[in-house]
Amino acid sequence: MARVLDWLGQFPGETWQDRWLLSGSDAVGKQWGPPGLTQSQRCRLTAGLGTMIVLRALQPSYAWLCGSRLLGVYDAYRRHNQTEVFARLRRQAEGRGGCDEYGAEALNLLTRMAIVTGKDLLELEVEDFEQYAAARRDSGRTVASLPFAYEILHAVGGLKDAPPTLRQASAPGQLTPAELVDRYQIVHREIRDVLVYYVAERAAVLDYGSLVNQAHMLAGLFWADLERHRPGISSLHLPDGVAQEWKQRARLLSDGRPRRNSHNVLLAVRSFYLDLLQWSLEDPARWSRWAAPCPISEADVRGYLKETRHRQARMQQRTRTLVPVVPRLVAAAEDRLRQAELVLAAARNTEPGQEFTVGGQRYRRTGRATSHWRPTAVFVTPLAEPETRFDAECAESNAFWTWAVIEVLRRTGARIEELLELTHLSLRQYKAPTGELVPLLQISPSKTDHERVIPADPDLVAVLARVIRRIKAPDGKVPLLSRYDGYERIFGPPLPHLFQRVSQHRLQIISPNRVRELLTELAEQADIVDVDGTPLRFTPHDFRRIFSTETVNGGLPIHIAAKVLGHLDLNTTQGYVAVYPEEVIRHYRHFVDQRRAARPSEEYREPTSAEWADFRDHFSLRKVALGTCDRPYGTPCQHEHACVRCPMLRLDIAQVPRLLEIEANTRERLGEAHRMQWLGEVTALKESLRHITEKKKQADRLQQQAELGESGTNALG
Known part of the structure; x- marks a missing residue:
C-alpha cells in the first residue's frame, strides 16, 4: 500500500480519490499504474490498491472493477465493512435457493455497488441499480443476477420505500395525458393544450393502451406531422391542399409501405374535429375558436368497412390454414x-x-x-x-x-x-x-x-x-x-x-x-408447414379463433359461444368463426328454410336463464351405463346408442367391471358366430372388441390420472 501511496502522491488533489482520477488509471482498465512496471511490481501494486479499496480510500468505476481482476478484494471488503449486513444478505440468498455461484455473484454485485458509490448497503437506491445495469451493458456484460441482488437487499431492510422487486421499480408507469402529448413536442402551445384536454376527456372511456394510441394518432401522426411539413401552422382550419397532402402521408409509413391502420388515423382525426364542433355548441365561449371544418370527409373513411372485411377474410383464411395442423x-x-x-x-x-x-x-x-x-x-x-x-x-x-x-x-x-x-x-x-x-x-x-x-x-x-x-x-x-x-x-x-x-x-x-x-x-x-411448404407459426390469439370456429361449427349456438368467449357483440364472434364453403351453404339454407321466417331476430338475442341452465346442466343428460356421453351440445346420438363403439363415450372408472363383462360376452358371441359361420356377425363383433380394447386403454389412462390427482374435481384443491 505504501508503494501505491507513493505513486498517487505524485498527483495533486485533496483526497486519494482525486489523485486516483487525476492519474488517468480509472479509464485504462488493466493498464493502470505507472508505466514500465514488471509483473512482480504490478502484483505488489495491485495488492496495495486492493487494500485501499477495502479501507474505502478509493472508489474506482464499474468499468475499471469489471476489467481488473482483484482476487480476494470483494471477500476482504465484506470481512471489514458492514459484516452483519453482508451476513444477512448471504442467509437471504441461501434461503431463496440461490446456488453457490448465483448467490456469490449477487453478493459480489452488491459489493461492487458499495465500493463504487461509497454508500452503505442500506443506503443504496433504485438509481444506483440502474446505473450499475447501464455500466455493465456498456462493458458488454450481463446483469442476470441484478434482480436477485435487489430482492435480497430489499428483504434485509434496504431500498426503503421502494417496490419489492427490480421489475416493479424499473417498470414504466402510466403517463398523464399531458405527458402522452408532450412526447411529440408540439410547438403551438394552445393547440397542444387542446390536444391534452381532448386526450384527458377520452381517458374516461378508454383503457390506457387505447389512450396511448389515441395520443399517438392525434399528436404524433396528425399535428406533429403537420408542424414538420408546414412550419408555423397555427390553426385547425386546414387549407384543402394541406389536408390532402397530410392524408397522403398518413396512408404511408416512413419507409413508403402502406399503413395498414390508416383508416384508424383518419377516424381519430375526424372524431377529434366533430367533438370540438359539438363542444363549441355546448360552450361557445371556450371552444368556438377551435371549431373548424373537418378535413376528413365521409368519402375518406368509406373504405374502412372494406378494409375491415379484408382483414377479417385474412384472419379466417389463417384459421382455415391452421385448424388442420x-x-x-x-x-x-x-x-x-x-x-x-x-x-x-x-x-x-x-x-x-x-x-x-x-x-x-x-x-x-x-x-x-x-x-x-x-x-x-x-x-x-x-x-x-x-x-x-x-x-x-x-x-x-x-x-x-x-x-x-x-x-x-x-x-x-x-x-x-x-x-x-x-x-x-x-x-x-x-x-x-x-x-x-x-x-x-x-x-x-x-x-x-x-x-x-x-x-x-x-x-x-x-x-x-x-x-x-x-x-x-x-x-x-x-x-x-x-x-x-x-x-x-x-x-x-x-x-x-x-x-x-x-x-x-x-x-x-x-x-x-x-x-x-x-x-x-x-x-x-415440429417443422409444421403449409401445403406449399411455407413455415406456419402460431400466436396465442390463433387458438382463440380456432376454438370459436370449432365450437360454433360443432353445433354450439353462436350467442352461447359469444358468452363463452366474452364478446359483447355477436358480430365479433361471427368474425372469429372461419367456416368452409359447404358449411356456409348448409347453414344458410337451414337458416333460410326453417328459421328466418319464423323468428328473424331470435338468433341474435341474449340467452335466457333457462337456456343458460340447459347449457350448464346438459351434461347430466348424457349419463349412460358405462360413463358419460360427450357428444356436442344439442346434438342427437348418431351411433344408435352403441356406446362401446362411440368415440364420444368418456368411460367411468367405476364401470370397468361392466366393460369387462361386455368383453367376455362379446367373445362368447364371437365364438358362437365362428361356429355358426355368421361371417357378418364375426366382422361386427371383432370391430366391437377393437373398440372395447380402446376403452380399456382409456380406462388405464384415467386411472393413472386419478392416482396422480389430475382428474375430476379432486384436482381443484
Whole structure:
C-alpha cells in the first residue's frame, strides 16, 4: 500500500480519490499504474490498491472493477465493512435457493455497488441499480443476477420505500395525458393544450393502451406531422391542399409501405374535429375558436368497412390454414414434453461425465464429478451432436409450459392476458341440481372488463391440476406474485398465479412475449408447414379463433359461444368463426328454410336463464351405463346408442367391471358366430372388441390420472 501511496502522491488533489482520477488509471482498465512496471511490481501494486479499496480510500468505476481482476478484494471488503449486513444478505440468498455461484455473484454485485458509490448497503437506491445495469451493458456484460441482488437487499431492510422487486421499480408507469402529448413536442402551445384536454376527456372511456394510441394518432401522426411539413401552422382550419397532402402521408409509413391502420388515423382525426364542433355548441365561449371544418370527409373513411372485411377474410383464411395442423402441434408438444422429462430424469441419475441412453439416443452429462460449479445445473450433450449442449432442466421447463399453454388456450379460447391472469382462485365448483359437482373456470376481466365463467371439461381440469402440482411450494400453497400488465402499465395485487416459473432463481410470471417465443420454437422444431411448404407459426390469439370456429361449427349456438368467449357483440364472434364453403351453404339454407321466417331476430338475442341452465346442466343428460356421453351440445346420438363403439363415450372408472363383462360376452358371441359361420356377425363383433380394447386403454389412462390427482374435481384443491 505504501508503494501505491507513493505513486498517487505524485498527483495533486485533496483526497486519494482525486489523485486516483487525476492519474488517468480509472479509464485504462488493466493498464493502470505507472508505466514500465514488471509483473512482480504490478502484483505488489495491485495488492496495495486492493487494500485501499477495502479501507474505502478509493472508489474506482464499474468499468475499471469489471476489467481488473482483484482476487480476494470483494471477500476482504465484506470481512471489514458492514459484516452483519453482508451476513444477512448471504442467509437471504441461501434461503431463496440461490446456488453457490448465483448467490456469490449477487453478493459480489452488491459489493461492487458499495465500493463504487461509497454508500452503505442500506443506503443504496433504485438509481444506483440502474446505473450499475447501464455500466455493465456498456462493458458488454450481463446483469442476470441484478434482480436477485435487489430482492435480497430489499428483504434485509434496504431500498426503503421502494417496490419489492427490480421489475416493479424499473417498470414504466402510466403517463398523464399531458405527458402522452408532450412526447411529440408540439410547438403551438394552445393547440397542444387542446390536444391534452381532448386526450384527458377520452381517458374516461378508454383503457390506457387505447389512450396511448389515441395520443399517438392525434399528436404524433396528425399535428406533429403537420408542424414538420408546414412550419408555423397555427390553426385547425386546414387549407384543402394541406389536408390532402397530410392524408397522403398518413396512408404511408416512413419507409413508403402502406399503413395498414390508416383508416384508424383518419377516424381519430375526424372524431377529434366533430367533438370540438359539438363542444363549441355546448360552450361557445371556450371552444368556438377551435371549431373548424373537418378535413376528413365521409368519402375518406368509406373504405374502412372494406378494409375491415379484408382483414377479417385474412384472419379466417389463417384459421382455415391452421385448424388442420393443430393436432400435429399438440402431438409435438406432448412428445417434446415426454422426451424432456425422460432426459432430465436420466441425467439426474447420471454422474457428470457419464453417458446414458433415452429413446435410442445417447447423451453425456457434461461436467466433472468433483466440480462444484453450478451444482444445480444439469447440462447434457447429445453424442450425435457433440457441439450442442443444453440445460436439461431448462428444456423440460420450456417443454412443460409450452404444452400447458397450448392445452389451456385451445380448450378455453382465452386471450393471452386472461391466460396469464389465471390463478388458483380461478378454479371453482358448481353443484348441479342433480348433486353432481361441475368444475368451472373463472376468467378475470380483460379486454371488455366483463368477468365470465366457463365449464371446465375433465381434460382441462387435468391440465390445470398438473400445473398446480408443479408450482406449489413445499408448504402446499401456490406462491403469491404480482403480475405486470404491459398494456395498462400497472402491477396487480399479489395472487397465486398459475403460469409462474423459476427464472434466474426467482419466481416470475411468464410474459406474453415468452409465450409467443415458446409457440414459435415448437412450430419450428415440429417443422409444421403449409401445403406449399411455407413455415406456419402460431400466436396465442390463433387458438382463440380456432376454438370459436370449432365450437360454433360443432353445433354450439353462436350467442352461447359469444358468452363463452366474452364478446359483447355477436358480430365479433361471427368474425372469429372461419367456416368452409359447404358449411356456409348448409347453414344458410337451414337458416333460410326453417328459421328466418319464423323468428328473424331470435338468433341474435341474449340467452335466457333457462337456456343458460340447459347449457350448464346438459351434461347430466348424457349419463349412460358405462360413463358419460360427450357428444356436442344439442346434438342427437348418431351411433344408435352403441356406446362401446362411440368415440364420444368418456368411460367411468367405476364401470370397468361392466366393460369387462361386455368383453367376455362379446367373445362368447364371437365364438358362437365362428361356429355358426355368421361371417357378418364375426366382422361386427371383432370391430366391437377393437373398440372395447380402446376403452380399456382409456380406462388405464384415467386411472393413472386419478392416482396422480389430475382428474375430476379432486384436482381443484
